[in-house]
Amino acid sequence: MAKLATFQEDIDFLKKFHEVDVLENHEGARVVCIAALQGRTMTSTATGDSGRSNGYINYSAFEKGMVDPQINLFGGEDRIWISPEGGQFSVFFDPEVEMSFANWRTPPCIDSEGFERVGRTARSLTYQKTASVTNMSGFTFDFEIQRRVELRSRSEIEKTFDVSLGEDVEAVSHEAFNTITNTGQSPWVAETGLIGLWSLCMNPPADDAVMVIPYKPGDASELGKIVTADYFGKLADDRLVICEEDHLIFLRGDGNFRSKLGLSFGRSRSPIGSWNRSTGTLTIVEFNLPQTAPNGYTNNLWEFQDHPFAGDVINAYNDGPNDSGGKLGGFFELETISPALALQPEESFTHAPRTTRLSGNRDGLEKISVAVFGVSLSKIESALKPLGECT
Numbered sequence: 001m002a003k004l005a006t007f008q009e010d011i012d013f014l015k016k017f018h019e020v021d022v023l024e025n026h027e028g029a030r031v032v033c034i035a036a037l038q039g040r041t042m043t044s045t046a047t048g049d050s051g052r053s054n055g056y057i058n059y060s061a062f063e064k065g066m067v068d069p070q071i072n073l074f075g076g077e078d079r080i081w082i083s084p085e086g087g088q089f090s091v092f093f094d095p096e097v098e099m100s101f102a103n104w105r106t107p108p109c110i111d112s113e114g115f116e117r118v119g120r121t122a123r124s125l126t127y128q129k130t131a132s133v134t135n136m137s138g139f140t141f142d143f144e145i146q147r148r149v150e151l152r153s154r155s156e157i158e159k160t161f162d163v164s165l166g167e168d169v170e171a172v173s174h175e176a177f178n179t180i181t182n183t184g185q186s187p188w189v190a191e192t193g194l195i196g197l198w199s200l201c202m203n204p205p206a207d208d209a210v211m212v213i214p215y216k217p218g219d220a221s222e223l224g225k226i227v228t229a230d231y232f233g234k235l236a237d238d239r240l241v242i243c244e245e246d247h248l249i250f251l252r253g254d255g256n257f258r259s260k261l262g263l264s265f266g267r268s269r270s271p272i273g274s275w276n277r278s279t280g281t282l283t284i285v286e287f288n289l290p291q292t293a294p295n296g297y298t299n300n301l302w303e304f305q306d307h308p309f310a311g312d313v314i315n316a317y318n319d320g321p322n323d324s325g326g327k328l329g330g331f332f333e334l335e336t337i338s339p340a341l342a343l344q345p346e347e348s349f350t351h352a353p354r355t356t357r358l359s360g361n362r363d364g365l366e367k368i369s370v371a372v373f374g375v376s377l378s379k380i381e382s383a384l385k386p387l388g389e390c391t
Contacts, residue, residue: 039127081198084298089193142184168361205255223266253332258320262312
């Protein structure tokens with residue numbers, strides 16, 4: 001299991017490298033954001049400065065500095081990306097190059113370039129960035145991103161999930177309103193490619209951490225297959241299980257085996273989440289899933305695509321050794337993506353992920369798990385074989 005720090009210990013570490021912005025409330029909840037790292041929410045706690053830090057922070061990446069031309073994985077409990085990663089409209093490959101790892105690089109505006117803090121209130125921080133990216137087909141997107149992070153109260157959490165937290169459940173919740181505006185003179189159209197907003201919640205791994213991904217039940221001929229889970233090869237049933245009885249997918253989050261799943265628009269539901277038995281942390285990630293997606297979703301597969309707008313809405317990723325034998329850092333990730341954005345000049349779209357961390361009394365967490373995901377913590381714990389209840 002990854003090292004678990006207190007919130008103050010993580011703050012003290014981050015201050016060695018960057019100016020930090022901290023939001024707090026009288027209930028003990030805290031979040032920390034860094035403007036120099038795209039305003040990402042690095043971590044949170046429910047119980048004040050001495051409370052446990054919830055997010056994944058890659059200490060070694062900070063100590064090395066921004067030295068990797070492909071990606072600098074500093075971590076973050078909620079960070080922003082732009083899709084698509086692969087395909088002829090990718091913004092991670094230059095025009096006329098092979099789609100190989102050697103040529104892959106993260107756009108600087110979501111990796112190495114900072115945002116400007118442009119606003120602050122008692123419960124929110126606002127960051128802004130003007131940038132451009134050129135896709136593999138040669139079209140340049142000019143845009144402004146505004147990111148507003150809000151710290152939520154316990155009463156708002158209770159209202160959202162229609163539950164009572166009680167005195168024995170610790171809770172922290174934060175929401176990011178990521179708004180992108182087309183600042184160019186040309187509309188964004190499918191013929192030259194579209195982009196989407198991508199939000200990623202990085203988590204400390206544990207041998208018994210399990211990601212919980214609900215899906216919409218229904219006929220495959222109408223909704224498509226339940227899940228795509230063979231991005232890096234077929235997964236054994238101690239890694240991934242589809243529980244058709246409860247309409248849930250379980251993926252192990254131990255940070256030791258590279259694996260990924262994706263859900264299409266027809267199968268996606270909000271929220272998604274995870275249960276880390278080692279730390280007693282229930283994580284819930286909600287997002288504004290639209291009723292319709294007329295422009296589809298960007299396809300992130302590293303290949304020239306026949307269907308570039310038939311991509312995933314939800315991804316879950318478990319880190320592990322890659323083809324070179326190394327790991328990106330060892331973490332697991334809950335990811336949500338906006339629809340493909342066909343924006344006119346000056347038109348905007350907002351993708352709004354909301355991350356809630358709950359810990360404390362198991363009976364209280366049990367009730368919340370049943371209310372949100374429809375299953376007990378015990379069933380989540382036993383879902384992955386050889387002790388699995390689902391087949």
